[in-house]
Amino acid sequence: MAELLEIEEPTPPRLAPPTWQAFLELGFRPLYLLGCAWGIVGVAMWVYAPQWIVGQMPVIWHAHEMLWGFVVTVAAGFLLTGATNWTSVNSLHGPALGAACGLWLLARIGFLLPGSTAFVLAAACELLFQLTITIAIARAMAAAAASATTVCRC
Amino acid sequence: MAGLMLTNALYLWAAWQGDYGLLMQRFNTGLLCMAVVALLIGRRVIPFFASRAVAGSADAASPQHQRSVATVCGWAGGRVLAAALGHTPGHRAGHCRAAGPVATGGRRPLAVRKVPLLWVLYAGYAGLAFGLLLAAVQLSGGVARAAWPTHLIGVGGFAMLIIGMVTARPWATPAGR
Numbered sequence: 001m002a003e004l005l006e007i008e009e010p011t012p013p014r015l016a017p018p019t020w021q022a023f024l025e026l027g028f029r030p031l032y033l034l035g036c037a038w039g040i041v042g043v044a045m046w047v048y049a050p051q052w053i054v055g056q057m058p059v060i061w062h063a064h065e066m067l068w069g070f071v072v073t074v075a076a077g078f079l080l081t082g083a084t085n086w087t088s089v090n091s092l093h094g095p096a097l098g099a100a101c102g103l104w105l106l107a108r109i110g111f112l113l114p115g116s117t118a119f120v121l122a123a124a125c126e127l128l129f130q131l132t133i134t135i136a137i138a139r140a141m142a143a144a145a146a147s148a149t150t151v152c153r154c
Numbered sequence: 155m156a157g158l159m160l161t162n163a164l165y166l167w168a169a170w171q172g173d174y175g176l177l178m179q180r181f182n183t184g185l186l187c188m189a190v191v192a193l194l195i196g197r198r199v200i201p202f203f204a205s206r207a208v209a210g211s212a213d214a215a216s217p218q219h220q221r222s223v224a225t226v227c228g229w230a231g232g233r234v235l236a237a238a239l240g241h242t243p244g245h246r247a248g249h250c251r252a253a254g255p256v257a258t259g260g261r262r263p264l265a266v267r268k269v270p271l272l273w274v275l276y277a278g279y280a281g282l283a284f285g286l287l288l289a290a291v292q293l294s295g296g297v298a299r300a301a302w303p304t305h306l307i308g309v310g311g312f313a314m315l316i317i318g319m320v321t322a323r324p325w326a327t328p329a330g331r
Contacts, residue, residue, distance in 0.1 A: 036320060060169050064166075067188065072158050075155075127163055130155060134156050
């Protein structure tokens with residue numbers, strides 16, 4: 001009787017577990033998620049629970065959160081990643097990106113809370129978030145322009 | 155981003171002061187600023203995906219086409235922002251009408267209907283364009299509710315483009331397989 005050969009199938013490679021480092025490596029990863037989640041939450045609150053919007057007039061909150069809380073957040077994620085791809089300079093990543101996302105979250109919470117103090121703090125956090133994104137993109141573009149100038153001079 | 159940050163700061167200042175009229179004017183300025191950003195991003199991103207998925211649309215990604223569209227977008231965007239910061243409804247209407255057709259221009263739009271990524275982006279781009287045109291109609295007195303063009307731009311334009319971009323998988327397009 002022929003001896004049967006046992007073929008040992010290769011074990012599939014183990015997938016690496018998700019890490020915060022990978023999640024915060026590119027701007028679009030946290031900001032797309034945060035922006036889209038807030039788009040859903042914001043619309044749901046406006047339609048089904050406007051009584052929870054006590055920080056300011058509901059329509060003022062709705063207009064602001066839809067444009068600057070949702071759309072501009074996703075645009076920021078796209079522009080950060082685009083700047084990285086187009087300039088080969090990682091504009092914002094790691095703990096700095098995480099801190100920027102923290103500012104964004106504080107702004108969302110602050111605009112929902114009543115009182116002028118919460119409003120001022122939320123506004124400060126949001127403007128600081130947007131300033132961070134703007135500076136990060138500008139730095140990437142400046143670094144790319146400087147390296148291109150250096151190459152041309154060689 | 156700097157323009158969006160500036161309009162946000164002005165909006166929040168108007169909200170702090172309780173001036174609703176000024177607040178909505180600044181909101182419209184921010185909306186138009188974002189529309190310019192979306193037009194400039196779209197004219198870059200859509201031809202990139204279209205040239206990979208649809209035969210015959212490669213010239214939309216050519217440097218010459220890009221420069222011409224960028225020039226017109228930049229002019230239209232600048233005039234829209236300048237008009238939005240001004241106080242003449244007629245001028246704002248005219249500049250919205252200028253920006254609208256810029257966004258509706260394109261090559262072979264029907265050829266992309268078989269590629270979900272592309273028709274979502276095309277639909278969002280068209281929504282943005284029609285929203286700007288509707289804003290011009292509203293500023294000219296043809297439409298009573300300012301919420302109509304705002305929601306067409308935001309939901310039919312920005313949200314559609316966002317859906318396309320956050321679900322984009324370039325390797326899933328036919329040319330990329």
